[in-house]
Amino acid sequence: MLISDRTSDVISSSEISEATTEKLVVRELSIRPFGYFEEDLEIDFQQTHRPDLEIQILACCMGNREGIKIDSSFFWNLEIGKRTEYLLTVATLPNRSQIEFNLNCYNSECQRQMEITILLLELILLQQQAENHPTEIALETKKFSLRKPTGIDQKSWLEQQFPDEDSATLAMVQTLLPVEQISSFQQIFSQEKHWMQTLNQVMEEIDPLVNFSLQVNCPYCGTENLHDFDLGDWALQQLYRAQQQLLITVHRLASHYHWRESDIFAIPPWRRSRYLDLIQREVNYQ
Ligand SMILES: [Zn+2]
Structure with missing residues (x-):
């Protein structure tokens, strides 16, 4: 799937399939989801400086139109708002481009939890407005x-x-x-x-x-x-979870089939997913 210059269209499959690991092309840049490839395990989420972490993730998941990696200086020169937009795009790629989280009501007599959904497209438009207004x-x-x-x-x-x-x-x-x-x-x-x-x-x-x-x-x-909400932090939490999920995948396949890490990453994500299903089926029948 290749989508050109249309920021509103993102891959909508929520399951691990061939589509989820294919790239999205936005403004001459390609963006792939995080949490499927060997290099995604190299990212250290514990590092202290958030800009370094965010840029390493973007350098990992973004390339030019042909998918060739871009020098990290490109990401350092991006405006922080734009970088946040790209980070949110990567973090929401595997599902439906939505940012979903819970908030508690500030009224001390209520404090009920509210489920909030923001469309990525709304945030992209907000960013575009900011870019157009000095x-x-x-x-x-x-x-x-x-x-x-x-x-x-x-x-x-x-x-x-x-x-x-x-x-x-x-x-x-x-x-x-x-x-x-x-x-x-x-x-x-x-x-x-x-x-x-x-x-x-x-x-x-x-x-x-x-x-x-x-x-x-x-x-x-x-x-x-009126809630302040750290969108970048929300994205990092999703991406950290995706990395943990990838570790679990490697662990399960290595334990079951005695494959090496490099063997596991040589298999495309959709086939790893099928093997995991088969392992689970065996567990269910035991
Ligand atoms: Zn309330």
């Missing part, structure tokens, strides 16, 4: 334009030490300003510290997929809930 900060009568942060910015911020959150925000904003606007920004900002609130708000809104929040009305008590 971020601006208005201080006094002057407007400053900000570019969106990339993985390279994130890496450099992570390597720096900031005395407090305000200093971190200020440094981030200055990195994202065009060079020619920096001195006039510093001049206006140094006069009135209350601009800090504006900067914090702009940094919150600059990447809707990174600082994602969701307004949900509880169906049981009617309370309005």
Whole structure:
């Protein structure tokens, strides 16, 4: 299955079949699901820096239109929101492009659990809107334009030490300003510290997929809930689960047939799935 330039169409099979491991082509890039190939076991989910982890996963699952791997510098140069979009695409590929999770109502007398489903397509549209609207900060009568942060910015911020959150925000904003606007920004900002609130708000809104929040009305008590939700973390949890599932597959096939890991990965995923079914059938008959 090859789908060209249509972000809304993703592979819809929820079962392990030939289709699930085939690639999706989006904007000249191909994306395959995670958790089927030997290299997917190489990813260390325990590493401390999330940008490194996210980029390793994307470098593993994405290629050019022909499926040839892309240099990791491409992913470091992506805006963080775009990277989150790709990560969500990889994480939702095996099923139906939906992000499903549970939330508890904030009303202390209710606290009932709500099942939330967000379509990946809605998030892709949100990201596209953000890409088409440049971020601006208005201080006094002057407007400053900000570019969106990339993985390279994130890496450099992570390597720096900031005395407090305000200093971190200020440094981030200055990195994202065009060079020619920096001195006039510093001049206006140094006069009135209350601009800090504006900067914090702009940094919150600059990447809707990174600082994602969701307004949900509880169906049981009617309370309005505004939940912050970490979409990237949700994707990483799904991908970690897919890796654990792959380990279980290797373990079961190795234990049963005494195959080596390399033998197991030489078999296409759909056939591994059939062997697992046969093993399960034997267990059921015992
Ligand atoms: Zn409620």
